[in-house]
Amino acid sequence: MKPLIITLLLMCLISAAVGQAQEKPLLDANEIMARVLLRDTQRESESGGYAGHRRYIFENQKFQKHAELVVDVRCDASGTKHFYVVTEDGWKAANKHVLKKMLESETETSTPEIRPQTRLTADNYTFALVSSELIDGRLTYVIDATPKRRDKYLMDGRVWIDAQDFAMVRAEGKPAHNPSFWTRSIHFVQQYRKDGSYWFPSSTLSVTEARIFGTTKVNINYFNYQPNSGPGDASRPSAVHLEEVSHVTN
Numbered sequence: 001m002k003p004l005i006i007t008l009l010l011m012c013l014i015s016a017a018v019g020q021a022q023e024k025p026l027l028d029a030n031e032i033m034a035r036v037l038l039r040d041t042q043r044e045s046e047s048g049g050y051a052g053h054r055r056y057i058f059e060n061q062k063f064q065k066h067a068e069l070v071v072d073v074r075c076d077a078s079g080t081k082h083f084y085v086v087t088e089d090g091w092k093a094a095n096k097h098v099l100k101k102m103l104e105s106e107t108e109t110s111t112p113e114i115r116p117q118t119r120l121t122a123d124n125y126t127f128a129l130v131s132s133e134l135i136d137g138r139l140t141y142v143i144d145a146t147p148k149r150r151d152k153y154l155m156d157g158r159v160w161i162d163a164q165d166f167a168m169v170r171a172e173g174k175p176a177h178n179p180s181f182w183t184r185s186i187h188f189v190q191q192y193r194k195d196g197s198y199w200f201p202s203s204t205l206s207v208t209e210a211r212i213f214g215t216t217k218v219n220i221n222y223f224n225y226q227p228n229s230g231p232g233d234a235s236r237p238s239a240v241h242l243e244e245v246s247h248v249t250n
Contacts (some may be wrong), residue, residue, distance in 0.1 A: 029127035029143045035166040037121055049075040052200070052225035053086075056102070058094045062214030067094035071103065077228075081110040098218070109153055118153045120145060130158070135170065139163040147176035155188075167199040168192050184209040200225040 027035075051074050058067040067090035074082045083103040088095045109118050117124065130142045140160040147154040157173015171190045178186075188206040192199050204220040 027129075027141075029129040029141075030122055032129070032141050032143065032161055032166070033120060033122065033125075033127050036161055036168070037119070039166045044077075044079060047227035047229050048077045049079070049228045050225060051075070051228060053223050055221045055223075056099045057219040057221075058091070058099060059217045059219075060094075060213055060215070061217075065091045065094060067091040067099065069095055069099045075110070075228075078112050079110055079115055080112070081107050083107060102218075117151075120159065124148055124154055132163070133160065135160060138169075140169050145173070150177040152177045152179045162194075162199070165194070165199065167194075169199075182211050182213075184211060195225070198225075198227065 051072070054071050054073060056067075056069040056071070058065070058069075060066075067088075069088050070086045072084040072086055074084070076082070083106075085100070108114065125148060126146045128144045128146070130144055133140050133142055140162055143159050143161060145155060145157060145159055147156055152175050154176040155171070155173045156176045157171065159168060159172075160170040161167070162169050169192050171188075173188065174186050186206065186208045188204060190204040191202050193202040201222045203222065204218075206218045206220075208216045208218075210216065
């Protein structure tokens, strides 16, 4: 009889605990993204910008064309990005009309006047919490981001947000507006990694299906990213701006 009483008592305690857990309010998508924006703003003020390097690799399957561009990126305290070409190789037309145009577009939209129109904020997007996932052993919130207007500088897709640092871990989707009649579709995946107490982009893959040129892939590898203010402590997160994800498809 005594074991039965103990079992019933444990069941009651477990039921009560489960009930309390279910009643505990969870963060909704808007609150999560608001925290991301708050942390991102804090990073900018503390880091004074950042510097790093990127390698762009252009591959067209139909015409077997290849191009590469290595650039230095400098982001100043205002958030404006400046790119400096270090080396370029391969198909000159792709370097000039595709890869360098991507750099020009990102510079333009990183200025303080335009940045608010491109960021992952409630002014530009409707957010919906889908689920949670473990990525590299860390809990992330999975959130659908639906643009509020058809704009080629906005994305239509999904983001993964680190539940502890409220930093971007992954983003996947397509432009909110097709940039050209000749483009059938564009899909991108951008990934981030944590380096010490900082989160930096690690890679981007963009796949474009065009009416004449067929499938074109652009891989971007990010390396040697550092905040301008030097190594940070545990209280200072990444200096990489949240809206960087919205330019990978241009």
